[in-house]
Every structure is written in structure tokens, then in C-alpha cells.
Amino acid sequence: MGASSSTEQVPAEQREAESLTASTGALPMLQKAFSVLADPQTNTIPLHSLQQCFGLVFENPTCEGTAIPPNFQGLLSHLGSSIVDLLFMTEKGGVSWIEFLRGYVKCCGRMSASTSFNGLFRILAMALAKAxxxxxxxxxxxxxxxxxxxxxxxxxxxxxxxxxxxxxxxYKNLVSFGGKDHGLPDLSHLVFSAVLSCAEAGVELNPWDCDILSMDVQLPAAKIHLWALKTVPSLTDCLSGYVHGKLEKSFTSENKLDPSCSAAHDLSPIVECNTNLLNQGRAWAISLTLRSTLSGEITKASFPSYGDGTKDSILYRSSLHGKGLNRFWSNVEGYNGPMLILIAASSGDVHNDNGNVRRWILGALTHQAFENRDMFYGSSGSLYAISPVLNVFLPSGKEKNFVYSHLHPTGRVYDPHPKPVGLAFGGSIGNERISIDEDFAKVTVRHHAVDKTYQSGSLFPSQGFLPVEALILDVEVWGLGGRTTKEMQTSYKKREELFTDQRRKVDLKTFSNWEDSPEKMMMDMVSNPNRVQREDR
Structure with a gap:
């Protein structure tokens, strides 16, 4: 394998390769993988063994929302050989220890995002050509x-x-994937995002009624590259994670050199996930826009068998818990962590199939707990156009009007200038970028010109300059703070319930006689409310 007990006996070329690999933290894993994959006689990995290691077989792919391209299986069948041909240089019919390390660093080492995307596009181009x-x-x-x-x-x-x-x-080491029972997610919202961003001027697209396979639109490579860097910067992690995971699996007894994806066994979490607004395709797409730990939390919704699943992540759903700001508040109060809010709306009559109904989904990512305040607050966040076209709008850095959440004020008899009650993101009071009324019945979306907090852009296709008022179909809130944050919210709710029960109880033993009892006081007030109550001093 090239390892030696004396550093003087190790060539400088090998020391350099091992040093670069050690910086990634994967050197011990690669040593185990090489010892399993390499031929003991030649001390190199045979080309067919490495191709088999990175091979991928996905039989009978299906997708509910989009037809499967006829050449997709051919693309997947040549993925392993394309990875090997582009990353690893062969010597005497095999891959040596030094070239094995160099190939890994070329894919999984530290490099610019632009370089990573070039490598991903190269593998795509070679696999397509081989297909x-x-x-x-x-x-x-x-x-x-x-x-x-x-x-x-x-x-x-x-x-x-x-x-x-x-x-x-x-690469996430999930139990199963593939087959007729578990198809591919609908990613048309990501494709439409690329088309609208990269297509030449004059191309018309109706994302509500469009077939991707029949679209004859050329997307320039340079624009695709820029779109990927801006919209899905974490897409290259799929390749690096796949290469790392496959090599790690190569020396495990249960997954040794098994390139296939078996059929799913437990489908209940998958079915449950796809009934939510944040289904697998949308969750995975949103996770690609993030370069933080939040990406992993959203991935749990994208891959239900991964991590803790979705049961503890969803905090509120209007169709399940009821519509309204009070219902919303009772479910999110006490959750001191990042949250993803999704709003499904319709700009037409959902009960009339006249073809003019336009359904779309918006999202807002907050990095702090909700507070009952009559002014904007927050430290960071993002807005999302999720469906039918995905776009992300990061903070602009000009203002910090990230979130507005205001319930009915308590303890005030009269307020000459009451602040609006509801939920909002961006803009200013009275001119919010996204505002939801108190009953969660309507959402108002305004042009980005009123908002200096988030980046500019349309939140749904053909938005226009005038405010758009739409009917809310459903609202979901997902907690992204992990298990600890959820447990803290549960403890908070238990304390609040305990305090509420204590306030409701009145201990009559604290009153010495009938004259001091609360019942006597209430009866006197009902019988003569204008009676002057004198206080004994």
C-alpha cells in the first residue's frame, strides 16, 4: 500500500499525496479501502474493481410528476466508469496507492466551488457520451x-x-432505495429555475403547464454554471459524498462491492413525507441552497429513513392543527431554533376548474424563535420561491426586517394606532414583502421594491408590480434545531401548562370568611355594579 515504518524510505511524491489526503481526515479510511480493493501481487487496484466499487444500478426508475428520460438508466450504468476515468490515472492496468490518493483529493479535497462544479459537469458529459x-x-x-x-x-x-x-x-448509508415502490422525486421546480435563469431572451415558459422532455431550449454552459453556483451550491457535495461513501462501504462486510440499490421495505415514512408541503423533492432542493448544518436537518425530510425522520421536525400544519395565528402560536411557541415556514396559496378559485387557478408555494427560513412583537425583528433569514419554480432570496444586508409576528395585544383598552395582527417577512409595516392575516385565510405578496431586507426577485412566475392577494391552502412549519431544541420546547410547554393550571386553581382556605370570599365579591358586583366599594383601612 505504500505505508512504511520509516519516513526516509517513503518517496517524496508519496509523502506529499498522503499529506494532502490527511488534511481531509480520510487517510485511515483510504488505507483500509486500498487494502481491500488492491491486488496483493501488483499492489494496485484493478480497473474493473474500482469501476464496480463506484457502480450504480437503479432498476425501473419511476416518477409521479415527470416522465423518465429513455437514456437515464444508461447514464447511471456508466456513472462508475466515468468517475474512475476522470479521477484516477492507471498504471500498468491498475491504480497505484499514490494515484488512488490523488484521485480522492481531486474529488473530495479542498477546492473552489467553481472547480467542483467543473468536475461534476465533466462526469455528466462523459457518462452521457458513453450512453x-x-x-x-x-x-x-x-x-x-x-x-x-x-x-x-x-x-x-x-x-x-x-x-x-x-x-x-x-452515500448517506440508507437502508434501501429504488424499485417501483420508491420512485424519484419531482424536481421540475429546479429545472424550471435553470431554464428561466439561463434561456435566451424571448423564450416563453408556463411552468404550470409544461413538459420538460419536450422542451427544445438550449441552456448555455456558462449560464448553467453560474445558476448552479448561485442556486444549488451544495450540489457538488453529492458527488464527493458518493465517492467517499462508496470507498467506505468497500471494506464493510455487509455492503462489500454491492453497487445495486435494493427495493424499499418500509414505505410508511416515505408516503407520510410526500403528503406534506415539504415533500422529498422540495426538501432536497432547499437543502442544496444551504451551506450550513441546516442542510442536514432539511435532509431528514428529504430522506425519511435518515436520522430521526420527520415526526419530530414538523411543528405546525394548518390542515392538521387548524388555521389561525393563535393555533400557529401554540405550536411554535418555545421553539428557540431555526424554522422553515411554507405557505401554499392559490391566486384563483380552487373550487373552479377553469384553468385560471395558479397554485404556488412560498417559503421563509428564520434563524431565531418567533416573538410576539409589534415591530420587525431578526438576525438572518431567507425567502424561497419553491413551486412551481425554485429560487432563493438571501439577505441583502441593507435592512433587518426579517420577521414580523404580532398577536392581539393584551392588557390594553384602547390604542389609537394599532399595529396589524399577523405574520410577515420583509418590507415594512403596511408594505410587507409577504404578509399573512390573522386567520391564515389570505396571503399578500408585494413586489421586491418595497423590501430592502431580502434580495430582489419574483416569488412566483408573472408576479408583476401590483400586490397580489391569494387564498391560503395550507401552512407548514418545520423545526430545524434538532432533537435538543425540540426537547427544550417540550419542557417549556410542560412548564407553561403547570403554571396555567396553578393560576386556575383558587384555594378557598385562604379566605377567612364569607365576606372575603371571591363568590361574595362577584355576587355583589352582579347585583349592583354601580355600588361604591369602600376599603377598610
């Missing part, structure tokens, strides 16, 4: 930093996203 599809991407040099030219079609973007989704599922 017999026309070459659409060209690269100036063999280095990952080489400039990319050419174009992709919307169906190519869809296959790239699905390929990364399957790699994500695989």
Missing part, C-alpha cells in the same frame, strides 16, 4: 478548472439532478 448521447459540453483542457462551453437541454439538467439525488441517497 450514446450527442456531446453537448466541451472543455478547454483536461484540468477541472478548464473553461466549459456548449449547452445543456432541460432534460439533461433533469438527469443531472436525479443522478445527484440518487448519489445523495446512496
Amino acid at each position: 450514446g448521447l450527442p456531446e453537448k459540453l466541451q472543455f478547454e483542457s483536461d484540468d477541472d478548472g478548464g473553461k466549459m462551453s456548449g449547452f445543456l437541454m432541460p432534460v439533461d439538467v433533469l438527469m443531472l439532478l436525479w443522478m445527484c439525488y440518487i448519489m445523495s441517497w446512496n
Whole structure:
């Protein structure tokens, strides 16, 4: 394997490769993987063994929302060989220890986001070419930093996203995936985002009524690259995680050299997840926009078998807990952590199938607990256009009007200038970017010109400049603070219930006689409310 007890006997080239790999923390794992994959006689990994290690077989893929491209399985079947050909250099028919380390660092080492995306697009282009599809991407040099030219079609973007989704599922060491019972998620909102961002001027797109496979739109490679860097910066983690996970599985007894994805056994969490607004496709897409620990929390909703699942993550759903600000507040109060709020709305009559109904989903990511205040507050957050087109609007840095949550004031008899009651994000009081009324019946969306807190952009297609008032269909709130934050909220609620019960109880033993009892006081007030009550001194 190249390991030696004396540093003087180790060539400088090997020491350099091991040093770079050690900085990633994966050197011990790679030593185990190499000892399993390598041929003891040649001390190199045979090419077919490495291809089998990174191979991926996904039989009979299905998707409810989008048809499967006919060449998608061919793309997946050539994924392993494409990874090996681009990352690892062969010597005498095999991959040596030094080249094995270099190939790993080339994919999983520290590098710029642009370089990482170049490597991902190179693997896509090679796999498509091996599947017999026309070459659409060209690269100036063999280095990952080489400039990319050419174009992709919307169906190519869809296959790239699905390929990364399957790699994500695989490297997270989940029990099962694939087969007719567990299909691919609908990622049309991500594809439409790429099309609207990268297509040439004059291209018309109706995302509510559009077939991705039949779209004849060329998306320039340079624009696709910029869109990916801005919208889905974590997409390259799917490739690096897949390579790392496959090598780690190579020396485990139960998964040794098993490239296939077996059929799912327990489907109840999956079915439950896909009935939520935050289904698997939307959850995974949102996780790609984040470069923080929150991505992992949202991934639990994307992959129900991963982590703690979805039962403890969802805090409120209007269709389950009831609509209204008070119902909302009773479920989110005491949760001192990040939350993702999703609002499903319709700008037409949902009971009339006249074709003019436009359903869309918005989202807001908060990084703090909700507070009952009559002014905007918050330290950070993001707005999301989720469906039918996904876009993320990060903080602009100009203002900090992230969240507004105000209930009916208590203890005040009259307020000459009452503040609005409801929930809002961005803008200012009276001109909120997104505002929800007290009954959770209507949502008002305004143009980004009124908002200096979040970046500009349309929250749904054809938004326009005038405020849009829409009917709320459902509201969901997901807690992203993890198990500890949820346990703290549960403790908070138990304390509040205890205090409430104590305040409701009146101990009559504390009153010495009938004259001092609360019953006597109430009867006197009802019988003669204008009676002057004198206090004995």
C-alpha cells in the first residue's frame, strides 16, 4: 500500500499525496479501502474493481410528476466508469496507492466551488457520451478548472439532478432505495429555475403547464454554471459524498462491492413525507441552497429513513392543527431554533376548474424563535420561491426586517394606532414583502421594491408590480434545531401548562370568611355594579 515504518524510505511524491489526503481526515479510511480493493501481487487496484466499487444500478426508475428520460438508466450504468476515468490515472492496468490518493483529493479535497462544479459537469458529459448521447459540453483542457462551453437541454439538467439525488441517497448509508415502490422525486421546480435563469431572451415558459422532455431550449454552459453556483451550491457535495461513501462501504462486510440499490421495505415514512408541503423533492432542493448544518436537518425530510425522520421536525400544519395565528402560536411557541415556514396559496378559485387557478408555494427560513412583537425583528433569514419554480432570496444586508409576528395585544383598552395582527417577512409595516392575516385565510405578496431586507426577485412566475392577494391552502412549519431544541420546547410547554393550571386553581382556605370570599365579591358586583366599594383601612 505504500505505508512504511520509516519516513526516509517513503518517496517524496508519496509523502506529499498522503499529506494532502490527511488534511481531509480520510487517510485511515483510504488505507483500509486500498487494502481491500488492491491486488496483493501488483499492489494496485484493478480497473474493473474500482469501476464496480463506484457502480450504480437503479432498476425501473419511476416518477409521479415527470416522465423518465429513455437514456437515464444508461447514464447511471456508466456513472462508475466515468468517475474512475476522470479521477484516477492507471498504471500498468491498475491504480497505484499514490494515484488512488490523488484521485480522492481531486474529488473530495479542498477546492473552489467553481472547480467542483467543473468536475461534476465533466462526469455528466462523459457518462452521457458513453450512453450514446450527442456531446453537448466541451472543455478547454483536461484540468477541472478548464473553461466549459456548449449547452445543456432541460432534460439533461433533469438527469443531472436525479443522478445527484440518487448519489445523495446512496452515500448517506440508507437502508434501501429504488424499485417501483420508491420512485424519484419531482424536481421540475429546479429545472424550471435553470431554464428561466439561463434561456435566451424571448423564450416563453408556463411552468404550470409544461413538459420538460419536450422542451427544445438550449441552456448555455456558462449560464448553467453560474445558476448552479448561485442556486444549488451544495450540489457538488453529492458527488464527493458518493465517492467517499462508496470507498467506505468497500471494506464493510455487509455492503462489500454491492453497487445495486435494493427495493424499499418500509414505505410508511416515505408516503407520510410526500403528503406534506415539504415533500422529498422540495426538501432536497432547499437543502442544496444551504451551506450550513441546516442542510442536514432539511435532509431528514428529504430522506425519511435518515436520522430521526420527520415526526419530530414538523411543528405546525394548518390542515392538521387548524388555521389561525393563535393555533400557529401554540405550536411554535418555545421553539428557540431555526424554522422553515411554507405557505401554499392559490391566486384563483380552487373550487373552479377553469384553468385560471395558479397554485404556488412560498417559503421563509428564520434563524431565531418567533416573538410576539409589534415591530420587525431578526438576525438572518431567507425567502424561497419553491413551486412551481425554485429560487432563493438571501439577505441583502441593507435592512433587518426579517420577521414580523404580532398577536392581539393584551392588557390594553384602547390604542389609537394599532399595529396589524399577523405574520410577515420583509418590507415594512403596511408594505410587507409577504404578509399573512390573522386567520391564515389570505396571503399578500408585494413586489421586491418595497423590501430592502431580502434580495430582489419574483416569488412566483408573472408576479408583476401590483400586490397580489391569494387564498391560503395550507401552512407548514418545520423545526430545524434538532432533537435538543425540540426537547427544550417540550419542557417549556410542560412548564407553561403547570403554571396555567396553578393560576386556575383558587384555594378557598385562604379566605377567612364569607365576606372575603371571591363568590361574595362577584355576587355583589352582579347585583349592583354601580355600588361604591369602600376599603377598610
